[in-house]
Amino acid sequence: MATAYTFKYILIGDSGVGKSCLLLQFTDKRFEGVHDITIGVEFGARIITIENQEVKLQIWDTAGQESFRSITRSYYRGAVGALLVFDVTRRDTFDHVTTWLEDARTNCNTPITVMLVGNKCDLENRRQVSRDEAQAFAASKGLVYLETSAKTSANVDEAFIKTAQTVYTRVRNGEIDAGLVSGKPTTGANRQGAGAKTAGAAAAPGKKPAGGCPCSN
Numbered sequence: 300m301a302t303a304y305t306f307k308y309i310l311i312g313d314s315g316v317g318k319s320c321l322l323l324q325f326t327d328k329r330f331e332g333v334h335d336i337t338i339g340v341e342f343g344a345r346i347i348t349i350e351n352q353e354v355k356l357q358i359w360d361t362a363g364q365e366s367f368r369s370i371t372r373s374y375y376r377g378a379v380g381a382l383l384v385f386d387v388t389r390r391d392t393f394d395h396v397t398t399w400l401e402d403a404r405t406n407c408n409t410p411i412t413v414m415l416v417g418n419k420c421d422l423e424n425r426r427q428v429s430r431d432e433a434q435a436f437a438a439s440k441g442l443v444y445l446e447t448s449a450k451t452s453a454n455v456d457e458a459f460i461k462t463a464q465t466v467y468t469r470v471r472n473g474e475i476d477a478g479l480v481s482g483k484p485t486t487g488a489n490r491q492g493a494g495a496k497t498a499g500a501a502a503a504p505g506k507k508p509a510g511g512c513p514c515s516n
């Protein structure tokens with residue numbers, strides 16, 4: 300079976316919330332408690348099946364830039380799915396979710412499907428953010444909320460796969476340009492960037508910075 304689509308996913312959220320561990324759990328089905336795994340793991344991939352079609356999830360992980368809030372636009376470019384992760388045992392990471400959401404919405408003008416993920420739900424006795432509160436917040440922003448544990452693997456597959464199902468539906472509806480998820484490199488014309496005639500042609504409604512967003516290339 301040939302891969303029908305490739306979806307670019309990004310992991311966003313504060314440093315230390317478990318983004319790299321979620322990626323490792325999803326792609327390799329293992330948990331590494333020791334900490335230097337962010338370094339070197341910049342993306343992972345796994346093929347899943349949706350409605351009998353093979354879909355490759357290509358997941359980009361920050362290599363620590365999030366601690367300086369210096370994630371570049373190219374990280375967001377072309378992403379159709381995002382897991383916005385916070386740590387249920389650290390309220391400050393939940394407080395920063397709004398800013399992360401704004402970053403995702405402004406840095407890319409492809410319609411990105413964002414799932415809010417409350418990670419480390421295995422540490423119930425250290426919880427600082429209740430499920431109800433996170434759920435209510437997610438609903439107010441139109442996001443789906445799931446609680447995961449990269450340690451026990453609870454809900455990890457679900458978080459990635461549920462997002463992929465939503466993206467898949469949006470591709471089938473024509474809301475997302477199929478060319479963007481074909482997995483093929485962009486054409487020469489598109490790659491020329493700012494001056495290219497096609498820039499912005501397939502722009503989705505939403506914020507578009509003056510001069511055109513590179514995400515539409």
Ligand SMILES: Nc1nc2c(ncn2[C@@H]2O[C@H](COP(=O)(O)OP(=O)(O)O)[C@@H](O)[C@H]2O)c(=O)[nH]1
Nearest residue numbers: 314315316317318319320331332419448449450
């Ligand atoms: N108990 C528990 N610890 C976790 C979980 N996920 C990550 N961690 C720990 O949290 C720390 C930060 O994880 P990491 O994936 O590097 O976070 P990142 O900075 O967001 O990539 C590491 O020490 C992990 O062992 C989880 O689900 N449960």
Ligand SMILES: [Mg+2]
Nearest residue numbers: 318319337361
């Ligand atoms: Mg990391």
